[in-house]
Amino acid sequence: QVQLVESGGGLVQPGGSLRLSCAASGFGFSSYAMSWTRQAPGKERELVAGISGAGGLSKYADSVKGRFTISRDNTKNTVYLQMNSLKREDTAVYYCNAQSGGGYQGPYDYWGQGTQVTVSS
Numbered sequence: 001q002v003q004l005v006e007s008g009g010g011l012v013q014p015g016g017s018l019r020l021s022c023a024a025s026g027f028g029f030s031s032y033a034m035s036w037t038r039q040a041p042g043k044e045r046e047l048v049a050g051i052s053g054a055g056g057l058s059k060y061a062d063s064v065k066g067r068f069t070i071s072r073d074n075t076k077n078t079v080y081l082q083m084n085s086l087k088r089e090d091t092a093v094y095y096c097n098a099q100s101g102g103g104y105q106g107p108y109d110y111w112g113q114g115t116q117v118t119v120s121s
Contacts, residue, residue, distance in 0.1 A: 002026035002110050004096045009115030012086055020081040020115060022096030027110065030054070034072055034079040035104045038092035038117075048094070049081060050104025059104050063089070086119045093117075 008020040020036070035050035049070035050059040058070055067086075072079040079096060093114040100109055 004098065004110055004112035006094065006096050006112045006115040009094060009117045011118045011120065013121055014086060014088060014119055016086050016119070017082070017084045018086065018117060020083065020094055020096075020117075022079045022081075022112060024077045024079070024096075024098065027098065029077040029098075030074040032098040032100055032109070033102050033104055034070075035097045035099065035108075036070060036079075036081045036094055037097055037111075038090075038094045040092040043092075045095075047104060051079065052102060083117070086117075088119050091117060091119050 003025045005023045008018060012018055030053050033050060033052050036048040037045050038048050039045040048061050048064055049068055051070045051072055055072050067084050069082040093116050095114045096112045097108040098110040
């Protein structure tokens with residue numbers, strides 16, 4: 001069975017850091033581009049970051065560029081999102097997504113249940 005399980009979210013103060021993890025199983029992980037999307041209450045889902053199957057190509061939203069880093073370990077079937085200098089505007093549910101074909105913008109083949117990130121003082 002295909003599973004994408006996000007973890008690492010929580011409550012953090014502005015300026016703090018979190019590392020999200022997404023453990024994948026049930027499909028050929030290294031053949032899929034992976035991405036992180038987020039959705040805040042009342043807002044559209046947005047692409048935060050994406051990474052190609054082999055990890056050689058990445059993409060970031062302008063709002064997180066320079067603060068977030070996406071990476072993957074294909075030996076562990078895991079994708080990560082390191083988030084630094086967090087802002088209140090980063091508060092959202094973060095989702096891990098898998099996409100065949102090399103793109104990051106969808107349509108997605110698989111996605112997880114999400115993990116909540118709350119940035120607040």
